[in-house]
Amino acid sequence: MDKLKVGVIGVGALGQHHARLYKASENADMVGIFDVNPETAAAVGKEFDLKVFEEWEDLAAECDALSVAVPANFHHSSTMPLLRMGKHVLVEKPIAAKLEEAQDMVNAAAEAGVVLAVGHVERFNPAMDFLEKYAAHTRFIEAHRLACYPPPRPGLPRRGTEVSVVLDLMIHDIDLMLTMVDSEVERFDAVGIPVLSKTEDIVNARIKFKNGSCASLTASRVSQSPMRRFRVFQEDSYISMDYGKHFGMVLKRNRIGLARKDVNLDDKNALAAELEDFIAAVNRTKESGRVCPPRVPGEQGLRALKLATEIEAEVRAYNEHYNFKFAPCTPGEL
Numbered sequence: 001m002d003k004l005k006v007g008v009i010g011v012g013a014l015g016q017h018h019a020r021l022y023k024a025s026e027n028a029d030m031v032g033i034f035d036v037n038p039e040t041a042a043a044v045g046k047e048f049d050l051k052v053f054e055e056w057e058d059l060a061a062e063c064d065a066l067s068v069a070v071p072a073n074f075h076h077s078s079t080m081p082l083l084r085m086g087k088h089v090l091v092e093k094p095i096a097a098k099l100e101e102a103q104d105m106v107n108a109a110a111e112a113g114v115v116l117a118v119g120h121v122e123r124f125n126p127a128m129d130f131l132e133k134y135a136a137h138t139r140f141i142e143a144h145r146l147a148c149y150p151p152p153r154p155g156l157p158r159r160g161t162e163v164s165v166v167l168d169l170m171i172h173d174i175d176l177m178l179t180m181v182d183s184e185v186e187r188f189d190a191v192g193i194p195v196l197s198k199t200e201d202i203v204n205a206r207i208k209f210k211n212g213s214c215a216s217l218t219a220s221r222v223s224q225s226p227m228r229r230f231r232v233f234q235e236d237s238y239i240s241m242d243y244g245k246h247f248g249m250v251l252k253r254n255r256i257g258l259a260r261k262d263v264n265l266d267d268k269n270a271l272a273a274e275l276e277d278f279i280a281a282v283n284r285t286k287e288s289g290r291v292c293p294p295r296v297p298g299e300q301g302l303r304a305l306k307l308a309t310e311i312e313a314e315v316r317a318y319n320e321h322y323n324f325k326f327a328p329c330t331p332g333e334l
Contacts (some may be wrong), residue, residue: 002029006022013159015069064088065089065278065279067089072163091119093301094301106302113290121274123295124268124277125243126263130239140233144229161199166203168221171304174304177215188208190315193319202218236252248262
């Protein structure tokens with residue numbers, strides 16, 4: 001089969017890596033890139049020897065499939081025209097900033113008969129490859145995803161701060177949790193506050209499922225030290241994955257006590273694996289004439305966004321109920 005003709009819309013902090021990895025893929029023909037900031041596009045185009053398009057429509061016209069890596073509040077407006085053109089799309093997480101926008105995107109992809117993938121890259125982390133094998137007996141999940149406040153960007157909000165930390169960071173662990181626990185959410189409690197942004201910068205959510213499993217998720221983008229840790233307690237084992245340190249550990253009960261197994265998390269490039277999965281799904285779709293879903297289809301992006309927006313609403317209702325008022329300062333005031 002001919003190589004898939006691909007392009008990237010939005011080549012900022014993350015999109016430039018989409019472009020770089022597509023260029024290196026043996027299965028992709030990298031057509032070019034587009035960014036609303038001509039200087040950014042020119043710099044990335046020069047660095048990776050890529051054609052820069054002045055209009056996204058011209059880029060899309062030459063592509064079979066595209067990655068959309070623009071700020072979350074522009075996911076809907078950037079992706080919908082591509083879907084209506086019959087283009088296959090990989091949109092970065094969250095699928096959209098609003099639930100109704102995400103539903104529009106899922107519906108449009110189904111009507112056009114194209115692949116819509118969502119960039120929940122942690123699903124392609126070697127840690128998740130391991131965890132999914134042991135998902136059946138999960139009873140408790142504890143996740144911490146902490147990051148430093150993002151640096152300023154000329155003419156743009158700080159990366160990710162166009163949405164709350166729930167949609168920016170916690171949604172990764174929401175997606176992983178929903179993948180690990182095969183049950184509907186029964187109830188949850190959530191608290192959070194804005195610190196430097198207009199929306200929540202620190203949030204904790206405790207979630208209980210109808211099958212008795214539960215999870216505690218904490219996300220912060222105003223931490224001094226980054227952390228990406230995901231721990232799973234099961235009926236006969238304990239699994240700890242530290243993405244930041246690229247290390248995992250399994251303690252499993254056996255007839256004589258506990259057996260320990262260490263897990264190396266450096267086995268693959270998760271983003272490269274995500275892009276190859278998208279390419280493969282598009283190729284299968286073209287060959288079969290029916291939509292063959294990627295590992296994280298639009299419906300699962302919608303599922304994660306639904307719970308994420310419900311957590312946001314709970315946080316804001318809690319603060320309003322107790323009349324908690326916050327006046328976020330700007331980093332320059334610290």
